[in-house]
Amino acid sequence: MRRVLAGLAAVAVLAAAACGDGGTDEPEAGTTTAPKGDLVVLAAASLTEAFTRIQQDFRAAHPDLQVTISYGGSSALAQQITAGAPADVFAAASPATMQTVVDAGDAAGDPAVFVRNQLVIATAKGNPRGIRTLGDLRKPGLKVALCAEQVPCGAAAKKAGVDVEPVTLEQDVKAALAKVKLGEVDAALVYRTDVKAAAADVDGVEFPESARAINDYPIVALRNAPNPSAAAAFVAFVRSEKELRVLTDAGFQKP
Structure with a gap:
């Protein structure tokens, strides 16, 4: 009996060692990895004040992520994207300028209207x-x-x-x-x-x-985004109820 128990104990030790070998390198099933690295957002100039606040909130939620937002005229930003400028997310001040990016095949999925402006x-x-x-x-x-x-x-x-x-x-x-x-x-x-x-x-x-x-403002993650997971996270964050309040406090209208 002592031999049997000793053998079972040895098997248990070996199994635990096998499970523990390299286990810290793989996330558990069902878990997601927090976005990190660099995120580049191109946004309409009229979003400057609201997105500056949202950028701060997003960084607080994802401290391992460096977020850069470049503001400008939507049409000029769309041209930069279709010309191959590296970026992860585009937030435009009109569906027409967003359509330029969609038609060029540079959008990852369908753009979503997140606010309106007048x-x-x-x-x-x-x-x-x-x-x-x-x-x-x-x-x-x-x-x-x-x-x-x-x-x-x-x-x-x-x-x-x-x-x-x-x-x-x-x-x-x-x-x-x-x-x-x-x-x-x-x-x-x-x-x-x-x-x-x-x-x-x-x-x-x-x-x-x-x-x-009244202008609809669409947002989309870009097809060639260098950091697609962070791009998806940022788009979802902008569309959240909490950040919608930031946008409406800035004077935007709900979509």
């Missing part, structure tokens, strides 16, 4: 030129900045029926807003979120025509 008229603080309506932008001598038509904020302005001769056409909404803040123009067509973020420097004038041109 145009307002940005004026200098105190609205010194007394702009109350869209038609007021045609007052003689009034200097107006618009986004270029290929940029989502420019396309939205056209769809809203804006008929103004601008003194400048900008390549993203932040550049148009900067013209107002610097006093180079009297007004600019920008998003509600931009005016809210710059409330210390500008005022916003709502106009009913903007309801015809």
Whole structure:
């Protein structure tokens, strides 16, 4: 009997050793590995303030991940992606610019609309030129900045029926807003979120025509993402209820 028990004990020791050999290198079945490494996100300029907060939240949740977000005009970012620029996620300010990436085969799956945004008229603080309506932008001598038509904020302005001769056409909404803040123009067509973020420097004038041109914002992980697991995690994080509150607090509308 002692020999049998000794033999069973030896077998148990060998089995435990076999299970333990290299066991720390493999995750247990059913577990997932937290994303780590580098994540590159290309995002519409109008997302700057909200995504800066979301970036902080995402980094807090994934401390082993280095997150870089580059902001710009959606059309320019889409061109960079289709030209082969390395990136993991694209967040655009309109479905049309996102479609450029989809048509080129650079999207990993279907883009999802995560927020919406609406145009307002940005004026200098105190609205010194007394702009109350869209038609007021045609007052003689009034200097107006618009986004270029290929940029989502420019396309939205056209769809809203804006008929103004601008003194400048900008390549993203932040550049148009900067013209107002610097006093180079009297007004600019920008998003509600931009005016809210710059409330210390500008005022916003709502106009009913903007309801015809509310922009949907889609997001997608990219097909050639260098870090696909982190890309998928970031897209899911942006669409979570917690981060939707961050976006709506910034002035975005729910999809």
